[in-house]
Amino acid sequence: MIRFEHVTKRYADGTTAVDDLSFEVSQGELITLVGPSGCGKTTTMKMVNRLIEPTEGRIFLDGDDISAIDPVQLRRRIGYVIQQVGLFPHKTVLENTATVPHLLGWQRAKGRRRAAELLDLVGLDPSVYGDRYPEQLSGGQRQRVGVARALAADPPVLLMDEPFGAVDPVVRDHLQSEFLRLQAAVRKTVLFVTHDIEEAVRLGDRIAVYGQGRIEQFDAPAAVLGTPATPYVADFVGADRGLKRLSVTPIEEGDLEQPPVLHLDDPLRRAAAKLAEEGARWAVVLDSNDNLHGWISTDRTGSSASGTVREHARRMDAWLPLGASLKQAFATMLQHDAGWIAVIDKEETGRFLGVLTPARLHEALRRSIDADAQDIPRTEVELETISLSRR
Numbered sequence: 001m002i003r004f005e006h007v008t009k010r011y012a013d014g015t016t017a018v019d020d021l022s023f024e025v026s027q028g029e030l031i032t033l034v035g036p037s038g039c040g041k042t043t044t045m046k047m048v049n050r051l052i053e054p055t056e057g058r059i060f061l062d063g064d065d066i067s068a069i070d071p072v073q074l075r076r077r078i079g080y081v082i083q084q085v086g087l088f089p090h091k092t093v094l095e096n097t098a099t100v101p102h103l104l105g106w107q108r109a110k111g112r113r114r115a116a117e118l119l120d121l122v123g124l125d126p127s128v129y130g131d132r133y134p135e136q137l138s139g140g141q142r143q144r145v146g147v148a149r150a151l152a153a154d155p156p157v158l159l160m161d162e163p164f165g166a167v168d169p170v171v172r173d174h175l176q177s178e179f180l181r182l183q184a185a186v187r188k189t190v191l192f193v194t195h196d197i198e199e200a201v202r203l204g205d206r207i208a209v210y211g212q213g214r215i216e217q218f219d220a221p222a223a224v225l226g227t228p229a230t231p232y233v234a235d236f237v238g239a240d241r242g243l244k245r246l247s248v249t250p251i252e253e254g255d256l257e258q259p260p261v262l263h264l265d266d267p268l269r270r271a272a273a274k275l276a277e278e279g280a281r282w283a284v285v286l287d288s289n290d291n292l293h294g295w296i297s298t299d300r301t302g303s304s305a306s307g308t309v310r311e312h313a314r315r316m317d318a319w320l321p322l323g324a325s326l327k328q329a330f331a332t333m334l335q336h337d338a339g340w341i342a343v344i345d346k347e348e349t350g351r352f353l354g355v356l357t358p359a360r361l362h363e364a365l366r367r368s369i370d371a372d373a374q375d376i377p378r379t380e381v382e383l384e385t386i387s388l389s390r391r
């Protein structure tokens with residue numbers, strides 16, 4: 001969909017902003033361009049919609065050399081979202097969103113209908129926000145309007161230059177998950193610039209890690225994190241200590257939670273009573289050797305008064321032995337779409353030790369980071385925890 005062939009950009013003052021860049025992006029891919037300030041990300045983007053012309057090399061859009069396409073025509077095929085959204089202050093949110101359809105000569109009613117649809121899509125109720133002016137919106141809401149506006153004429157390609165860079169972390173987190181949902185629905189080919197590796201990892205199907213004017217690694221997020229191609233990439237990725245610690249921190253017995261435990265031959269009635277007594281919604285199920293079998297939830301124990309746990313227990317495939325890394329634990333949770341994983345002593349015996357929940361995983365990770373920083377054992381770290389629900 002987008003192809004760079006040996007593209008170089010030298011500015012008049014001699015700065016080489018982009019140096020012999022070649023890469024290809026498929027249709028519907030979301031590529032994040034990540035790197036420190038001044039490494040050539042914005043220059044790369046602006047060459048795609050011809051706000052900047054390359055000094056050397058060629059860029060193709062859907063097979064066409066863009067240097068042969070009229071820039072105005074070209075930009076109709078490319079949505080552009082920047083940090084300083086650039087909304088027209090004297091126009092309403094709905095009018096702002098309908099800008100491109102308007103420029104394209106769509107009928108007014110059709111343009112407004114489309115704008116309303118898109119506002120809805122980015123989480124702004126058009127009947128509430130449509131008639132407001134940009135200054136009446138929060139920063140996060142303005143960014144949403146920027147995204148809606150870029151999508152209004154349904155361009156196949158979207159360029160986003162640090163679109164969420166200026167909002168606070170909580171809003172940013174919302175915008176990121178909203179954008180992922182949106183992208184799953186609209187499947188645009190997206191180039192997304194960020195200087196934040198976490199954002200790049202979260203959003204990108206693939207990540208282009210920039211050094212000075214060059215791409216040091218162009219790969220899936222897991223590959224960039226797990227097997228950095230160069231020391232530079234390792235260093236850049238390593239800026240996120242948490243992710244790095246995840247793979248070197250083993251699961252320890254102290255990290256585990258102890259849910260209610262039932263056995264296969266327990267009568268169902270006793271199982272229901274035990275869950276009720278402990279106020280739990282599920283229990284781990286073990287066989288007669290205390291090896292992990294699976295789990296059972298209250299929707300099963302309450303369903304009939306006779307029989308044993310055996311007939312109603314579900315197998316549990318999300319388990320790991322003690323000593324496996326927190327990264328493996330996290331990957332296992334994702335793989336099985338599980339809210340927790342069981343931890344056993346070792347693979348051969350399978351003796352059940354407890355469960356690791358996301359909260360416990362997070363706690364273990366924080367302990368590990370603090371322990372590393374203070375050079376003390378993990379068990380001695382005292383955590384200050386902000387909790388929403390206090391029991």
Ligand SMILES: Nc1ncnc2c1ncn2[C@@H]1O[C@H](COP(=O)(O)OP(=O)(O)O)[C@@H](O)[C@H]1O
Binds near residue numbers: 012013036039041044
């Ligand atoms: N118009 C310009 N004239 C001269 N140098 C420029 C110009 N625009 C950008 N640069 C330089 O080119 C390099 C890359 O800039 P840019 O693409 O904006 O980086 P990024 O978006 O990654 O921060 C930087 O050294 C920057 O100072």
Ligand SMILES: [Mg+2]
Binds near residue numbers: 041042043
């Ligand atoms: Mg930039």
